[in-house]
Amino acid sequence: MGSVGAKEVPVLLTPDGIRTDGRRVDELRPIRIEAGALKHADGSAYVEWGANKVMAAVYGPREVHPRHLQQNTKAVIQCKYNMAAFSVDERKRPGLDRRSQEISKVIAEALESVVFVEEFPRTSIDVYIEVLQANAGTRCAGLTAASVALADAGIPMVDLLPAVAVGKAGGALVLDLNKAEDNFGEADLPMAIVPQSGRLVLLQMEGHVTQEELARALDMGVQGTRQVYEKMQAALRDRYASAPTPEVAA
Amino acid sequence: MSDEVTAEILTTHILDLAGAGRRLDGRAVDDYRPLTIEPGFVATADGSALVRLGETAAVAGIKLEPGKPFPDTPNAGVLTTNAELVPLSSPTFEPGPPQPGAIEVSRVIDRAIRAAETIDLTRLCVTPGEKSWVCYVDVHMIDHGGNLIDTGLLAALTALTHTTVPAKRFGLAESDYPLEIKHQPVECTFVRLGEAIVVDPTIDEERACQGRLTVATDETGNVVAMQKGLVGAFSPDDVKSVVERAFRHGDRLRAAALRGTA
Numbered sequence: 001m002g003s004v005g006a007k008e009v010p011v012l013l014t015p016d017g018i019r020t021d022g023r024r025v026d027e028l029r030p031i032r033i034e035a036g037a038l039k040h041a042d043g044s045a046y047v048e049w050g051a052n053k054v055m056a057a058v059y060g061p062r063e064v065h066p067r068h069l070q071q072n073t074k075a076v077i078q079c080k081y082n083m084a085a086f087s088v089d090e091r092k093r094p095g096l097d098r099r100s101q102e103i104s105k106v107i108a109e110a111l112e113s114v115v116f117v118e119e120f121p122r123t124s125i126d127v128y129i130e131v132l133q134a135n136a137g138t139r140c141a142g143l144t145a146a147s148v149a150l151a152d153a154g155i156p157m158v159d160l161l162p163a164v165a166v167g168k169a170g171g172a173l174v175l176d177l178n179k180a181e182d183n184f185g186e187a188d189l190p191m192a193i194v195p196q197s198g199r200l201v202l203l204q205m206e207g208h209v210t211q212e213e214l215a216r217a218l219d220m221g222v223q224g225t226r227q228v229y230e231k232m233q234a235a236l237r238d239r240y241a242s243a244p245t246p247e248v249a250a
Numbered sequence: 251m252s253d254e255v256t257a258e259i260l261t262t263h264i265l266d267l268a269g270a271g272r273r274l275d276g277r278a279v280d281d282y283r284p285l286t287i288e289p290g291f292v293a294t295a296d297g298s299a300l301v302r303l304g305e306t307a308a309v310a311g312i313k314l315e316p317g318k319p320f321p322d323t324p325n326a327g328v329l330t331t332n333a334e335l336v337p338l339s340s341p342t343f344e345p346g347p348p349q350p351g352a353i354e355v356s357r358v359i360d361r362a363i364r365a366a367e368t369i370d371l372t373r374l375c376v377t378p379g380e381k382s383w384v385c386y387v388d389v390h391m392i393d394h395g396g397n398l399i400d401t402g403l404l405a406a407l408t409a410l411t412h413t414t415v416p417a418k419r420f421g422l423a424e425s426d427y428p429l430e431i432k433h434q435p436v437e438c439t440f441v442r443l444g445e446a447i448v449v450d451p452t453i454d455e456e457r458a459c460q461g462r463l464t465v466a467t468d469e470t471g472n473v474v475a476m477q478k479g480l481v482g483a484f485s486p487d488d489v490k491s492v493v494e495r496a497f498r499h500g501d502r503l504r505a506a507a508l509r510g511t512a
Binding site for chain 2: 105219222
């Protein structure tokens, strides 16, 4: 995708359908999700997704800052997706760049599509996503983490919101692009799908696909998010199955 | 409607109409607003266009300057796309750093131009690693009546297809020559209004909508970029039918941009 005159393109897919990291085309990278990973946040989650390491925290519902963003009929969801300077090979200049701001916007809008925001008028639900180690797919890992963190914070939602990227690499559609596929592949389609309704609340795309490939990519996304969903549910079950019942003051 | 807050009653009315397959301005769900295209609108630019889509207007200007290729792409020129939502275009835009909405518009337009390979960047290289053309695509949204993305990209594409490389001015060739265009991306934006999905939303429809979906197509039958924005959801079948519609509209809009007249 736009890597004009760049280094030589590696073989992204062997004739046997094996990818650079040994996966098959419809296989996810290993995903580990921990709900409630932070002590001070109202809700939090840590996600290791392949070589990505992403932490998400939720604060709120709480007072809105800045004040003028307050809405009388619903909560506002404010999301800050941020990449640590050391999270990529070449040090990233700290601070909000345009890419981070766009990702923050589409993630906030995706989350607002599933959270019952009208239950908390005049409040803010603040979602912070910190990418500590990046290796393709950070927005999907970040959104997945944020969704688990919202559940951990006890915020009512239609459903959890799993995300995954589908792409095209080495001429084939592949689930959950790795870094080589992201850099040298033909297309990248990050998406988030509400499991209950099967509807997309986040969808972006860059690259080249035909109409027919796009239709298949959406189907792969449905399958992929279903697997991510199971891991999200398991993480929450782990967190709360073992939690001691809070002692009632005598 | 110049008020920032679209009255609740108007939103309800827009949704009611959409439920009956109608729209506030009388269009059908799959109609674009009237399009006018004026290439060469800015004489000081190397390429330019003023595009109006209903009550929305954008001016794109292209400037080419000699510069240096990026170290990781020594054989390619540089392409920079930027869209500005200038304060004169809407009562809700203020001077200052761009808001997330403006950044999104700019990046979605840039993504289509880049992903479609609108310009073969290797053709902009003069001396590998040393000298190449830097092509600046600047889009100014001057009147915000909704659907900035489609309007902005149409202005950019029209301007690019009517651009002259100022090679003589910079002593890089005997004479100027037309900029070579490789592919022609066009974006089509849709919004959900209840169960209806309408194309080319007005600003009031954007405020009333439950989700926005933009699809960029090229002339070879590829989807090259997509962006779902705002709060709301689309089923996979919604997306497929929107893509189908985007190809249909895309061909007509593309032809208009190439001709330089609607």
